[in-house]
Amino acid sequence: MATQTPSTFQIPAHVPPDLVRPVQIAEGADFLNGPPHAYMARLHDTCPPIFYRTSPSFGGCWSLIKHEDAMFVLRRPEIFSTRGATPFPRDPANPFRFIPLESDPPEHRKYRSLLEDQFSPRGVARLEGKIRVLANELIDKIIDKRECEFTEAFGRPLPVSIFLDLMGLPLEMTDTFVKWAVDLLHSEDRAIMGQTMKLITDYLKEQIEEKRQHPDDGVMSRIVHARFDGVPLSEPEIFGFNIFLFIAGLDTVFATMNNMWAWLAQNPERRREIIARPQDINAVVEELLRVWSVTFSGRTVEQDVVLRGVRMKKGDKVNAILPACNFDPEIFPNPTKVDFDRPRKPILAFTLGVHSCMGAHLARLEIKVALQEWLRRIPEFSLKPGTEIEYRPGGVIGPHHVPLVW
Numbered sequence: 001m002a003t004q005t006p007s008t009f010q011i012p013a014h015v016p017p018d019l020v021r022p023v024q025i026a027e028g029a030d031f032l033n034g035p036p037h038a039y040m041a042r043l044h045d046t047c048p049p050i051f052y053r054t055s056p057s058f059g060g061c062w063s064l065i066k067h068e069d070a071m072f073v074l075r076r077p078e079i080f081s082t083r084g085a086t087p088f089p090r091d092p093a094n095p096f097r098f099i100p101l102e103s104d105p106p107e108h109r110k111y112r113s114l115l116e117d118q119f120s121p122r123g124v125a126r127l128e129g130k131i132r133v134l135a136n137e138l139i140d141k142i143i144d145k146r147e148c149e150f151t152e153a154f155g156r157p158l159p160v161s162i163f164l165d166l167m168g169l170p171l172e173m174t175d176t177f178v179k180w181a182v183d184l185l186h187s188e189d190r191a192i193m194g195q196t197m198k199l200i201t202d203y204l205k206e207q208i209e210e211k212r213q214h215p216d217d218g219v220m221s222r223i224v225h226a227r228f229d230g231v232p233l234s235e236p237e238i239f240g241f242n243i244f245l246f247i248a249g250l251d252t253v254f255a256t257m258n259n260m261w262a263w264l265a266q267n268p269e270r271r272r273e274i275i276a277r278p279q280d281i282n283a284v285v286e287e288l289l290r291v292w293s294v295t296f297s298g299r300t301v302e303q304d305v306v307l308r309g310v311r312m313k314k315g316d317k318v319n320a321i322l323p324a325c326n327f328d329p330e331i332f333p334n335p336t337k338v339d340f341d342r343p344r345k346p347i348l349a350f351t352l353g354v355h356s357c358m359g360a361h362l363a364r365l366e367i368k369v370a371l372q373e374w375l376r377r378i379p380e381f382s383l384k385p386g387t388e389i390e391y392r393p394g395g396v397i398g399p400h401h402v403p404l405v406w
Contacts, residue, residue: 011052011054011060012060012313012316014311014313015052015060019048019050019051019052019310020051020052020054021047021051021052021053021054021063022053022054023043023047023051023053023063024039025040025053025055025063025296025319025321026296026393026394026395026397027055027188027393027394028393031393032390032391032392032393033391035389035391036323036391036397037259037291037292037323037327037397038336040065040321040323040324040327041323041324041327041335041336043065043321043324044065044324044327044328044329044335047063047065049064049065049066049069049308050062050063050064050065050066050069050307050308050310051063053319059317060317061298061316061317061318061319062310062312062316062317062318062319063318063319063320063321064318064319064320064321064325065321065324065325065328066308066325066328066330067325067326067328067330067331067332067348068328068330068331069307069308069320069325070297070320070322070325070348070352071346071348071352071353072307073299073307073318073320074297074299074320074348074351074352074353074355075352075353075354076353077104077105077108077353077354077355078104078105078302078303079301079302079303079305080299080300080301080302080318081104081299081300081301081302082101082102082103082104082298082299082300082355083102083104083300083302084102084300084317086098086101086102086298088184088193088197088247090197091197091198091201094201094239095236096236096237096239096240096243097236097240098240098243098244098247099111099237099240099241099244100112100241100244100355100358101244101355102240104354105354108354108355109354110228111241112358114222114223114226115219115222115223115358118166118219119358119359119361119362120361121361123361124361124362124365125365127162127166127362127365128365128369130162130165131158131162131365131366131369132369132372132373134157134158134161134162135154135158135369135370135373135374136373136377138153138154138157138158139154139373139374139377139378141153142154143377143378146405146406147384147403147404147405147406148403148404149401149402149403149404150257150258150261150401150402150403150404151254151258151399151400151401151402154257154370154374155254155257155258155261155402156178156254157174158254158257158366158370159253159254159257159363159366160174160177160178160249160250160254161174162362162366163249163250163253164177165218166218166219166249167218167219167220167245167246167249168211168216168217168218168219168220168221169207169218169220169246177246177250178250178251180196180199180200180250181247181250181251182251182392183195183196184196184197184200184247185247185251185394185395185396186392186393186394186396187394188393200243200246200247201239201243204239204242204243204246205239207220207242208220208224208238208239208242211224211225212224212225219245220242220245223238223241223242224238248357248359249359251396252294252295252359252363252396253359253363253366253367254398255294255396255397255398256289256292256293256294256349256363256367256398257367257370258398258399258402259292259294259397259398259399260288260292260367260371261374261402261404262383262389262399262402263288263291263292263338264381265381265382265383265402265404266382266383267338268380268382270338271375271379271380272379273340274340274371274375275375275379277340278372280340281368281371281372282368283340283341283342283344284340284371285364285367285368285371286344286347286364287338287339287340287342288338288367289347289349289364289367290326290332290342290347290349291326291336291338293322293323293326293347293348293349294323294349294396294397294398295322295349295351295395295396295397296319296320296321296322296323296395297319297320297322297348297351297355298317298318298319298320299317299318299319299320300315300316300317300318301313301314301315301316301317301318302314320348320351322348322349322351323397325348326347326348326349331345332345350363378406380406381404381405381406382404382405382406383402383403383404383405384403384404384405385405387402387403389402
């Protein structure tokens with residue numbers, strides 16, 4: 001997605017003035033101090049179902065907050081393409097697509113098939129024992145201290161370690177990788193984002209060459225050595241696939257867990273309800289994912305279309321505000337209430353359709369195991385006195401720090 005500064009961006013002529021809203025999403029004091037999820041839930045009371053959002057950082061786009069509209073868009077890649085779906089700066093001398101995100105059917109199916117066995121429910125189930133062992137090792141390090149900074153002690157190392165192991169990347173680089181992800185996803189400075197993209201690019205290119213010379217069982221090596229009908233992937237394909245997985249795998253799950261644990265720390269009665277209902281852990285995970293989803297889903301309009309009476313033209317940008325869609329009162333009555341007995345309906349924490357998140361099954365398993373093991377061993381905990389939960393701007397919504405005591 002090209003950057004459109006306030007000085008160069010103009011609202012397209014076909015956008016009705018009454019649908020333009022300067023809504024702050026992923027940036028701005030109103031959003032960050034809302035807090036963010038409450039702010040997005042209130043959009044159903046303050047905005048039309050589809051509105052044109054103007055942003056000081058990225059120009060303008062159509063914004064969706066209704067569950068039905070998001071499902072319509074996400075399921076129709078022939079109308080709403082993922083072309084140009086990501087806002088990250090790229091070097092014109094190194095053109096690439098984020099794969100499989102920025103590929104549409106039928107090509108998209110080819111890329112996803114490469115990793116299906118590892119990220120399928122059966123594939124990730126093989127990791128449950130490893131995740132459970134790691135969760136307990138992390139708890140062992142902190143339980144007697146009776147306090148921790150959750151992000152650094154548990155929320156980040158659990159999913160990031162599993163992810164790096166899957167990719168075949170060195171665990172000792174975890175802190176560096178996480179810093180790169182934070183600088184890329186949460187910086188409001190395009191220069192910092194550009195510098196960070198270069199650091200990631202240079203590192204991954206070195207690793208790609210290393211995997212080419214010394215294959216292993218990791219995802220990165222598998223991509224490097226992939227063949228389709230005997231034809232290897234091109235260099236831009238190999239790089240685009242690996243950098244997309246690298247960025248996507250480092251921030252979303254631990255941001256989600258930060259949200260959940262901050263809520264658990266402040267709601268002891270709901271925490272005890274989870275402990276008392278071990279048989280309902282899957283429903284618990286699904287409801288917490290609904291309430292604490294952390295990402296958005298961008299598309300580019302490929303052909304003129306009318307949605308809910310709103311005329312969108314080819315080339316327009318569309319953004320499904322997934323957390324707001326998960327607060328749609330028409331689908332989830334009393335949507336801000338955490339209700340573990342809700343009738344099962346599709347949530348949009350991991351988008352939907354052909355571009356649904358490949359890591360969704362792994363994320364669900366990691367959160368399930370994390371809840372089970374943490375609540376088994378540290379059932380009573382709270383936020384450290386004096387804590388104010390702060391949020392960073394960016395495309396993944398989660399608390400900056402979650403200091404806990406027990």
